[in-house]
Amino acid sequence: MNISWQLLHTLEQTYGDSYYLLHLDAFEANYKEFLEAFRADYPNSNIAYSYKTNYIPKLCQLVNTMGGYAEVVSSMEYDLAVHIGVPSQRIIFNGPYKSEFDLERALLAGSIVNLDSFYEVAMVEAIARRAPGQILTVGLRCNVDLGIENVSRFGFDTSGQMLESAFRTLRRVKNCRVAGLHCHLLTPTRSAESYAFLVKKMLEIAAGLFEDAPPQFIDVGGGFFSKMIPALRKQFPFAIPTFQEYAQAISPLFANTFPGGLGPELLLEPGIAITADTMQFVAKVIDIKTVRSRVIALLSGSIYNIKPTKNTRNLPIRVFHNNDDIKSRYADGIIDLVGYTCMEDDCLYTGYQGHLSVGDYVVFDNVGAYTIVLKPPFISPCPPIISYDANLKDVTVIRHQEKFSHIFSTYVF
Numbered sequence: 001m002n003i004s005w006q007l008l009h010t011l012e013q014t015y016g017d018s019y020y021l022l023h024l025d026a027f028e029a030n031y032k033e034f035l036e037a038f039r040a041d042y043p044n045s046n047i048a049y050s051y052k053t054n055y056i057p058k059l060c061q062l063v064n065t066m067g068g069y070a071e072v073v074s075s076m077e078y079d080l081a082v083h084i085g086v087p088s089q090r091i092i093f094n095g096p097y098k099s100e101f102d103l104e105r106a107l108l109a110g111s112i113v114n115l116d117s118f119y120e121v122a123m124v125e126a127i128a129r130r131a132p133g134q135i136l137t138v139g140l141r142c143n144v145d146l147g148i149e150n151v152s153r154f155g156f157d158t159s160g161q162m163l164e165s166a167f168r169t170l171r172r173v174k175n176c177r178v179a180g181l182h183c184h185l186l187t188p189t190r191s192a193e194s195y196a197f198l199v200k201k202m203l204e205i206a207a208g209l210f211e212d213a214p215p216q217f218i219d220v221g222g223g224f225f226s227k228m229i230p231a232l233r234k235q236f237p238f239a240i241p242t243f244q245e246y247a248q249a250i251s252p253l254f255a256n257t258f259p260g261g262l263g264p265e266l267l268l269e270p271g272i273a274i275t276a277d278t279m280q281f282v283a284k285v286i287d288i289k290t291v292r293s294r295v296i297a298l299l300s301g302s303i304y305n306i307k308p309t310k311n312t313r314n315l316p317i318r319v320f321h322n323n324d325d326i327k328s329r330y331a332d333g334i335i336d337l338v339g340y341t342c343m344e345d346d347c348l349y350t351g352y353q354g355h356l357s358v359g360d361y362v363v364f365d366n367v368g369a370y371t372i373v374l375k376p377p378f379i380s381p382c383p384p385i386i387s388y389d390a391n392l393k394d395v396t397v398i399r400h401q402e403k404f405s406h407i408f409s410t411y412v413f
């Protein structure tokens with residue numbers, strides 16, 4: 001997208017001095033590239049888009065029109081999928097906490113529910129008794145020992161009897177079908193090798209449990225890195241795999257285990273991978289001051305807009321200079337770009353090198369994952385999200401600016 005200071009300034013007149021830009025075309029391209037990489041070796045692959053990463057309805061609708069599943073982890077997200085018209089059979093309900101009401105609704109509607117623990121097995125048994133004429137489709141989340149220090153809290157332990165016991169219990173329920181297995185990688189490096197290790201284990205587990213015929217699906221979860229420009233990539237102390245490298249680590253294992261295209265559906269639940277580089281955050285330089293030797297530029301945004309998880313990496317930025325520089329408020333050198341909150345650590349970018357003036361705009365890239373879904377209404381509500389079509393010079397509002405009334409409508413005055 002061709003951005004200029006003038007364009008950002010024009011957008012400011014309508015949308016305020018901070019806003020997100022959403023690139024739906026980039027999301028669509030990521031989705032297709034990711035899926036094609038897996039389908040090249042294993043055509044029976046599909047994406048179940050992780051709603052929690054970024055549940056902008058326009059993105060979820062796009063996934064639905066491209067034939068993807070909705071991967072939801074709460075009744076709120078389930079409601080969203082239903083609201084935008086996702087067929088219930090294309091909804092996968094994951095996550096550690098599901099109420100009996102949520103579980104029953106999803107199962108009776110024909111959604112796939114991946115169970116995380118025994119309390120859900122008991123609920124499924126009860127629901128099956130209440131609805132003897134309905135087939136309930138479930139999967140089991142596998143907790144695989146990846147040899148890392150942190151023991152994951154999710155799913156059924158595959159190292160002992162836990163998974164098998166859940167599987168056998170559910171198999172005894174006449175109208176319940178254990179259709180597949182689920183997992184999600186949680187290693188810090190998210191390497192292609194760790195996926196290969198995990199998937200090999202999953203295929204072994206599936207072969208051990210599903211003795212007669214392969215399962216309907218094996219869902220290998222999300223956790224894949226997004227594409228990154230070198231400035232971001234070099235801040236990681238390890239290599240960032242490409243979509244193709246991830247696919248090469250996973251798809252051939254499926255293709256070799258199930259030759260002839262009769263294997264289970266390979267489900268992938270990317271969040272970060274397909275969203276991170278599809279949004280930008282625009283903030284304006286409000287003030288510049290020097291405190292002892294520290295040069296500080298105050299922006300009209302906060303760390304919560306771009307890194308609510310407070311990761312310490314600098315996201316890629318571009319600065320668009322106001323040609324009518326206010327010379328007295330001009331800084332050149334090493335500058336910390338700080339946010340509007342009262343927290344000392346609200347620093348959007350540490351050690352920017354270059355010149356900056358009041359009235360410039362700073363555009364942060366890679367803010368599409370875990371940003372708007374995690375931004376708290378701390379001190380200020382959320383800025384609007386807009387999508388700008390450079391060819392048509394057309395702006396579409398994706399989400400209106402949050403206002404006082406949105407934040408306080410649930411409080412009792």
Ligand SMILES: Cc1ncc(COP(=O)(O)O)c(C=O)c1O
Nearest residue numbers: 050184222223224269270271272
């Ligand atoms: C089960 C499951 N699937 C998919 C995702 C999406 O992960 P990511 O955004 O890292 O791809 C998560 C994230 O925590 C998850 O827990």
